[in-house]
């Protein structure tokens with residue numbers, strides 16, 4: 665097997681996306697043949713050398729798995745939480761591979777979360793070049809006027825940078841609140857909540873209902889299912 669850059673090997677082994685892998689290397693958590701490597705660009709022959717993360721040798725030929733979880737509210741999407749809050753991986757009973765979430769959902773957001781051990785795949789679908797759409801169902805306080813909805817659709821300034829155009833659909837008007845669907849193709853932190861805050865409507869509940877063309881469907885909250893090759897194609901289509 666030819667030599668490859670260490671961060672690429674970590675991503676292929678499903679440890680993290682390539683960008684996060686660099687951070688793990690920088691933190692001194694990765695060894696090659698027992699030696700801590702902290703500089704980028706180190707080339708490794710995975711057939712001859714032993715790469716380990718936190719002392720645990722990586723299985724470089726591990727089967728790739730792809731999961732869709734209906735994340736409940738009240739879970740963090742990081743792999744551990746300093747505050748001891750529940751983590752999404754605790755919901756993956758029966759999965760022994762170490763998978764990580766593709767992107768993030770807030771603690772108080774529910775819905776579609778993809779998890780995988782395929783770092784290259786995660787990198788690809790998170791890359792802004794692919795402009796993968798994420799659709800959310802939001803319940804907001806009050807009834808946004810057509811002018812305010814137009815602001816969301818055209819893009820508005822958030823933390824000094826304009827959001828890309830969004831698609832917005834009103835699903836239901838209720839006493840005191842409105843349910844809308846909003847489709848964006850960026851993954852900025854708390855983006856949907858901040859977009860509604862910018863038009864002065866507080867988000868009461870938020871649920872991601874589709875990732876690209878892949879819909880959450882009837883998957884019950886807290887449950888997951890394995891994605892098929894056809895599902896994976898839907899994400900990028």
Ligand code: URA
Nearest residue numbers: 770773854855856857
């Ligand atoms: N936008 C948000 O505000 N929160 C999420 O979790 C995802 C998108």
